Amino acid sequence: MRLFLIAICAVLWAAAPARADLTFCNDSAGRAVLAIGYKGAEGWTSEGWWEVTAGDCATVVPGPLPLTHYYWRGSTGEEDFPAGDFYFCTSETSFTIVGDTECEARGYARERFSEIVVGQTGEATVRITGAAAPPPEPEPAAENVDLQAVLQSLQGVWHDLEESSATTIIREDRIEDRYLGIVVGNATFTLAPTCDGAGGAGPVMLVTYEGTDAGPICWIILKLDDREWQFVPAGYDEPSRMRRGV
Known part of the structure; x- marks a missing residue:
């Protein structure tokens, strides 16, 4: 199996910076082309592409940055850098695209971004140190x-985490x-190791909302610990990310 280097995204803070920007530094051996996503005044927006040659840095958004979260994806031209579970629309040529849904219907690609x-x-x-193969398929649920x-x-x-008013x-x-x-919705759920449509991933929550005739919705639990809960409905690409509160 062919192996690739891992791209490492590191957020660095200086003690007294002269400027506060969103900067990408290419520590890999080849060029990198980059796109970013963010929540703008008109909604979720994606922009690209910026080219950063090996050993160089490029300021993509001059600061101080008004948002707490941005998203990015990149490529060497042959291999994609690792990407997370956040989706935005992209185009092969330079673009600014408002909206992160119905990408294909509008003539764009829909691709993964990292946070x-x-x-x-x-x-x-963000420091870029290499390229990697696409992320692996989810591991089968443990019996x-x-x-x-x-x-x-x-x-x-x-x-x-995406909608601060929602709990x-x-x-x-x-x-x-x-x-x-x-209160905008009530539901009951049961737990199972996996479900149809999950490809063996799990555990899952089989969720039935009150006041609807639809059958249970299968929520695949991607992460669950004392601070964070991530899940995605079977058949969907975009996960929900929740932070424990009081």
Whole structure:
């Protein structure tokens, strides 16, 4: 199996920077072409491409940066750099695209981006050190997964990282969705090692919302610990990211 170098995205903060920018530094042996995504005044927006030759740095967004999160993807021209589970529209030529949905219907590609978290100083630097193959397929669910432990870990209040006004509260096997403190949805769920459409990934939550005739929705749990919960409905690409709260 062919091996590639791993691209490392590191956010660096200086003690007293003269400027605060979003900068990409290419520490790899070849050129890199880059695109970014962010939530602009008109909604989710993607822009590209910037070319950064080997050994050089390029300021993509001059600072201080107004947003706490940006997203990026890159390529050497032959291999893509590793990307996360955030999706934006792209084009082969230079682009600024508003909206991150219906990409193909509008004549664009829909591709994965990685997250950049901006520090308190309002700057971020991404260092690129190599290229890599596409991310592997999800591992099959373990047969001996402890579903009771998963249930206990889900209990509590969760805040949506993409929509600060949205909150999900889980009590036992019940889900309560709130927006600006107002209840907007109630559901029940059961846990299972996997489900149809998950490709063996899991564990999963089989969620049934009250007031609908639809059958259970299969939420594939991607990450669950004492701070963060990530899940994606089977058949979808974009995960929901939740942070535990009070």
